[in-house]
Amino acid sequence: MIKVGVVGYGTIGKRIADAVALQDDMRVVGVVKMTPDYEAKIAAARGFPVYTAADRVEKFKKAGIEVAGTVEDLVKASDVVVDASPEDVGRENKEKYYRQLDKRYIFQGGEEADVAEVSFNALANYDEARGKRYIRVVSCNTTGITRVLSALLLNGIGIRKARIFIARRGADPKEHKKGPINDVVPNPTAVPSHHGPDVQTVLKDVDIVTMAVAVPVTIMHMHMAYIELDGPRSRDEVLEAFAKTPRIFLADVGSGFQSLAQFIEYARDLGRPRGDFPEVAVFRDSVTVRGDELYLMYGVHQESIVVPENVDAIRAALGVLPKWQSIEKTDKSLKLFT
Numbered sequence: 086m087i088k089v090g091v092v093g094y095g096t097i098g099k100r101i102a103d104a105v106a107l108q109d110d111m112r113v114v115g116v117v118k119m120t121p122d123y124e125a126k127i128a129a130a131r132g133f134p135v136y137t138a139a140d141r142v143e144k145f146k147k148a149g150i151e152v153a154g155t156v157e158d159l160v161k162a163s164d165v166v167v168d169a170s171p172e173d174v175g176r177e178n179k180e181k182y183y184r185q186l187d188k189r190y191i192f193q194g195g196e197e198a199d200v201a202e203v204s205f206n207a208l209a210n211y212d213e214a215r216g217k218r219y220i221r222v223v224s225c226n227t228t229g230i231t232r233v234l235s236a237l238l239l240n241g242i243g244i245r246k247a248r249i250f251i252a253r254r255g256a257d258p259k260e261h262k263k264g265p266i267n268d269v270v271p272n273p274t275a276v277p278s279h280h281g282p283d284v285q286t287v288l289k290d291v292d293i294v295t296m297a298v299a300v301p302v303t304i305m306h307m308h309m310a311y312i313e314l315d316g317p318r319s320r321d322e323v324l325e326a327f328a329k330t331p332r333i334f335l336a337d338v339g340s341g342f343q344s345l346a347q348f349i350e351y352a353r354d355l356g357r358p359r360g361d362f363p364e365v366a367v368f369r370d371s372v373t374v375r376g377d378e379l380y381l382m383y384g385v386h387q388e389s390i391v392v393p394e395n396v397d398a399i400r401a402a403l404g405v406l407p408k409w410q411s412i413e414k415t416d417k418s419l420k421l422f423t
């Protein structure tokens with residue numbers, strides 16, 4: 086059993102903890118919370134031992150939440166630590182807690198790439214991460230793009246260049262202070278946005294440029310992609326590549342999928358935890374091939390898309406399972422469409 090500690094129990098961390106708890110080769114040894122709020126109570130109610138910083142233990146006790154120990158204690162008790170703390174805090178935690186203990190550490194996409202030895206996406210470069218001490222799972226948008234491009238590459242369809250246009254959700258559903266609420270904001274104004282270079286941390290040879298705007302939406306990101314293939318291809322070839330690739334869901338307008346909201350509604354109707362949609366949601370009808378030009382649109386559920394990647398990153402870090410076995414095991418446990 087791999088002992089996993091989750092440092093940072095927010096949007097991403099709590100989903101990772103739940104996903105780890107579903108694996109038969111892993112166990113959550115504890116989660117780190119910094120505030121004794123409702124999330125901390127839920128963590129405890131789910132049976133996850135709650136750890137916090139040494140100077141916060143009293144606060145938790147006052148709030149009636151039992152503390153299992155400090156961050157240092159959790160790191161010591163873990164084989165692998167998944168850091169899902171806010172942007173840039175992962176790097177601080179590395180200096181403060183991780184360097185001195187010989188464990189495996191997984192960071193998230195809010196950290197700069199050089200926080201880790203390797204950036205990670207299971208389809209793209211699982212083997213490169215095997216046995217590495219520090220691994221960084223790339224961000225939600227980068228994961229979405231990387232899956233789409235990997236689906237083509239893994240099925241023998243070469244890519245001359247990719248140009249991806251991103252409508253980013255303005256905030257996560259719980260983020261009451263973020264926006265925009267009535268605007269479309271270049272995010273960033275510069276071209277390329279950071280997503281293109283970030284994809285190149287896992288797919289090194291891809292010629293990619295990305296542009297992004299933030300929109301007043303909380304449910305998902307939407308990507309519009311223009312991809313130049315290595316030569317003329319048929320639409321069927323491309324659709325087959327997507328259909329054969331795990332973690333990609335092909336959605337039909339005829340089945341009622343006309344917008345991003347319907348993916349979330351589908352997940353809720355399926356009774357998926359938190360209404361999550363960890364697959365890349367490709368609008369099949371948008372997939373258009375003209376000679377060597379491929380066009381498509383797809384949705385990326387920012388809160389959950391990186392969760393299966395983190396589970397695989399844990400196995401890659403310890404080198405316990407080959408790539409496809411890990412992907413299959415993860416997807417089966419999370420009941421993903423494969």
Ligand code: NAD
Nearest residue numbers: 093094095096097119169170171172193194195196225387
């Ligand atoms: P979040 O704010 O929802 O959660 C972060 C949690 O860490 C909070 O519970 C916070 O209390 C806790 N925390 C604060 N300081 C801490 C510290 N010093 N040590 C440990 N924990 C601490 O953030 P999030 O959205 O879950 O993002 C976490 C990481 O995942 C970031 O790197 C982010 O860029 C990345 N990410 C986020 C999304 C997304 O859409 N939310 C998607 C993909 C990747």
